[in-house]
Amino acid sequence: MTTITTENPVPGTREGLESGVLEAAANKRRKRTYLALLIPGILGLLVSFVFPLLYMVRMSFNEGAPDGVVIDTFTFQTYIKPLTDPYYWRVTLDTFRMGLTVGVLCLVVSYPIALFLVRSTSKYKGLLLAIAIAPLLTSAVVRTYGWMVILGTNGLVNTSLESMGLIGSPLKLTNNMTGVTIGLVEIFMPYAILAMISGFGRLSPQLEEAAGSLGASKFKVFMRVTLPLSLPGVFTAFLLVFVMAISTFITPRLLGGGSVQVLATEIYDQTTGLLNWPFAAALSVILLVLFGTIIAIYQRIVQKIGG
Amino acid sequence: MTESKLSIVDLTKKYAAGLAPAVDRLNMEVEEGHLVALLGPSGCGKTTTLRMVAGLMDPTAGSIMVDGREITQEPVNKRGMGMVFQSYALFPHMNVEQNVAFGLQMRQVPKAEQKARVAEALDMVQLGHLGKRATKALSGGQQQRIALARALVVEPTLLLLDEPLSNLDAKLRDTMRTEIRSIQQRTRATTLFVTHDQDEALDMADRIAVMNGGLIEQFGSPIDVYERPRTHFVANFIGQANFLTITVGEDVGPASAAGERNYKIEVPGLGHFGAVGASGLTGRSLPVLIRPHRLRASLQPSASVQELKGTVEQVSYTGDTLSIAVRVGDEVLQSQLHTTSGSLPHTGDTAFLSWDPEHAYILPEHAKAVAA
Numbered sequence: 001m002t003t004i005t006t007e008n009p010v011p012g013t014r015e016g017l018e019s020g021v022l023e024a025a026a027n028k029r030r031k032r033t034y035l036a037l038l039i040p041g042i043l044g045l046l047v048s049f050v051f052p053l054l055y056m057v058r059m060s061f062n063e064g065a066p067d068g069v070v071i072d073t074f075t076f077q078t079y080i081k082p083l084t085d086p087y088y089w090r091v092t093l094d095t096f097r098m099g100l101t102v103g104v105l106c107l108v109v110s111y112p113i114a115l116f117l118v119r120s121t122s123k124y125k126g127l128l129l130a131i132a133i134a135p136l137l138t139s140a141v142v143r144t145y146g147w148m149v150i151l152g153t154n155g156l157v158n159t160s161l162e163s164m165g166l167i168g169s170p171l172k173l174t175n176n177m178t179g180v181t182i183g184l185v186e187i188f189m190p191y192a193i194l195a196m197i198s199g200f201g202r203l204s205p206q207l208e209e210a211a212g213s214l215g216a217s218k219f220k221v222f223m224r225v226t227l228p229l230s231l232p233g234v235f236t237a238f239l240l241v242f243v244m245a246i247s248t249f250i251t252p253r254l255l256g257g258g259s260v261q262v263l264a265t266e267i268y269d270q271t272t273g274l275l276n277w278p279f280a281a282a283l284s285v286i287l288l289v290l291f292g293t294i295i296a297i298y299q300r301i302v303q304k305i306g307g
Numbered sequence: 308m309t310e311s312k313l314s315i316v317d318l319t320k321k322y323a324a325g326l327a328p329a330v331d332r333l334n335m336e337v338e339e340g341h342l343v344a345l346l347g348p349s350g351c352g353k354t355t356t357l358r359m360v361a362g363l364m365d366p367t368a369g370s371i372m373v374d375g376r377e378i379t380q381e382p383v384n385k386r387g388m389g390m391v392f393q394s395y396a397l398f399p400h401m402n403v404e405q406n407v408a409f410g411l412q413m414r415q416v417p418k419a420e421q422k423a424r425v426a427e428a429l430d431m432v433q434l435g436h437l438g439k440r441a442t443k444a445l446s447g448g449q450q451q452r453i454a455l456a457r458a459l460v461v462e463p464t465l466l467l468l469d470e471p472l473s474n475l476d477a478k479l480r481d482t483m484r485t486e487i488r489s490i491q492q493r494t495r496a497t498t499l500f501v502t503h504d505q506d507e508a509l510d511m512a513d514r515i516a517v518m519n520g521g522l523i524e525q526f527g528s529p530i531d532v533y534e535r536p537r538t539h540f541v542a543n544f545i546g547q548a549n550f551l552t553i554t555v556g557e558d559v560g561p562a563s564a565a566g567e568r569n570y571k572i573e574v575p576g577l578g579h580f581g582a583v584g585a586s587g588l589t590g591r592s593l594p595v596l597i598r599p600h601r602l603r604a605s606l607q608p609s610a611s612v613q614e615l616k617g618t619v620e621q622v623s624y625t626g627d628t629l630s631i632a633v634r635v636g637d638e639v640l641q642s643q644l645h646t647t648s649g650s651l652p653h654t655g656d657t658a659f660l661s662w663d664p665e666h667a668y669i670l671p672e673h674a675k676a677v678a679a
């Protein structure tokens with residue numbers, strides 16, 4: 001008779017049982033180590049994010065009296081106004097529309113740059129990438145002021161167009177949604193470019209060559225190979241820009257000149273102008289829930305498409 | 308399947324002005340239905356040549372013709388060639404069927420016909436059951452076969468393969484070698500096959516183009532390049548080789564191969580032997596090639612045959628064969644013995660080397676390496 005030795009213990013045998021127990025213990029230990037490592041991060045999140053958020057939600061059920069007095073109570077009063085007043089419906093819709101427009105335009109202008117940067121074999125590739133994201137080194141405030149100068153009635157764009165005789169009177173490019181959109185698109189471009197580049201991992205010149213050798217024209221190669229493979233980057237970039245656009249405050253306030261009302265500016269006005277903190281908190285909660293839902297749906301769709 | 312003839316005339320590629328050309332006035336004629344291996348060391352210009360033929364890269368000069376029609380200026384998507392890349396390049400966002408159907412879609416083949424041809428191509432590579440699989444859920448060998456099916460389904464004028472087996476493990480490589488060869492023979496697709504593996508080339512190819520430094524050193528059948536290498540480089544690259552610099556003596560009559568002569572040769576200071584070579588070599592000093600497995604080594608001197616006497620310097624045992632290195636004067640010669648043959652030599656033994664004249668081939672020219 002021959003004896004069979006197994007490297008892997010057979011379940012049910014004494015040896016197997018013992019090693020199973022040992023393994024479970026080891027797993028447990030490992031899990032505990034992971035948990036221990038997570039504690040600092042979790043604490044940080046609790047203090048800086050979860051508690052303030054909970055505080056804000058609680059605040060939204062209080063009542064705001066004139067002069068910034070917060071009456072501690074539990075009421076849905078603060079929610080009734082934004083949910084029934086058409087003004088707030090319009091602000092919410094404008095916010096959504098702005099996020100969408102800025103997101104789409106930002107993609108359109110950033111996509112070629114990101115694609116170029118990924119595919120470039122130039123030795124200056126690193127430098128070009130640095131230039132593309134260099135605007136991040138200046139604050140959005142500075143860049144917004146820059147755009148105010150460029151787009152203003154006596155700004156670069158209008159004076160050039162006038163001197164070329166293309167327009168008779170200056171275009172209105174500031175203190176409205178047009179200006180805000182232009183400014184935001186430029187400000188978010190570096191983020192969009194970075195997000196796209198990081199999502200272009202599946203692109204490869206070889207796949208394009210393969211498609212070409214199978215008879216695909218340049219246009220077909222782009223439509224059937226390059227574009228589909230770059231979609232993950234595009235989706236990520238859109239989400240990022242959309243989220244930043246709907247929550248941004250500085251540019252709509254400065255370039256909008258008070259005539260562009262979005263949720264962020266509205267919240268700001270309620271907080272610092274009217275000192276109605278419960279109402280501002282309620283608006284924030286609405287912003288959070290509404291756009292959180294939209295983003296969740298978006299992610300679902302993106303996953304379906306198989307990005 | 309279409310059988311096409313490929314002609315390459317003075318094909319040259321310079322990547323940059325200052326650099327030496329990667330491919331330097333290369334000429335080659337590939338017959339219909341042949342599988343030609345582009346064989347050579349790393350960096351000799353194999354991929355560059357293949358990419359120019361495929362239309363993925365513009366040549367600096369020269370022309371490429373298929374069936375007599377110049378296609379040098381034609382864009383890649385108009386050439387109708389099938390290419391298999393080293394990393395397969397399967398489209399990750401399409402399943403197996405969609406990958407294989409891609410070329411047919413580009414050619415606007417009707418849906419029903421597409422379906423039939425895709426199924427046929429997948430059956431050919433024995434993966435008919437994997438049509439709906441995602442490409443990332445395939446093994447290397449399976450991906451390789453899909454890539455082959457994708458290239459062949461469009462009935463390409465030429466099939467181009469760039470080291471298609473180099474990413475596979477040794478065993479699978481052997482299987483795929485046989486499979487590619489049999490598919491190629493069935494479809495009779497004229498094929499260019501890049502490899503730097505000499506065994507692969509000898510095994511699969513109808514013709515081998517041995518490349519070195521952007522040039523074809525020799526173009527011929529596997530037997531040709533192995534038995535009758537034109538240069539030192541070719542002899543060395545294809546299989547193992549011993550070289551002895553000899554003086555060619557008297558022509559003693561025709562050899563068995565057409566056009567070749569039997570010669571007496573003198574290994575300076577070591578004696579007179581026999582060898583074969585092209586006609587008219589008498590009096591010249593040239594290298595003679597003897598493959599290790601044709602260099603007999605014995606521990607006893609023979610009474611009847613002229614031999615080289617040397618000392619065994621190294622012995623390496625590989626199971627079937629025993630390789631020994633024997634020092635003869637300034638030279639070290641390699642000999643391969645079958646382990647079935649009687650007593651085996653040990654390091655330090657005196658060995659006697661001999662060969663049959665028809666197994667010693669006088670190279671027609673001095674190579675740089677020998678002259679140096």
Ligand SMILES: Nc1ncnc2c1ncn2[C@@H]1O[C@H](COP(=O)(O)OP(=O)(O)OP(=O)(O)O)[C@@H](O)[C@H]1O
Nearest residue numbers: 322323329347348349350351352353354355356503
């Ligand atoms: N894009 C490029 N720019 C400059 N030189 C290049 C470029 N591509 C290849 N070369 C050079 O051209 C020569 C031939 O390259 P090629 O890729 O054709 O070699 P190969 O024979 O395919 O080698 P391997 O077996 O390593 O794949 C090499 O010396 C290489 O360094």
Ligand SMILES: [Mg+2]
Nearest residue numbers: 353354355501
């Ligand atoms: Mg190569």
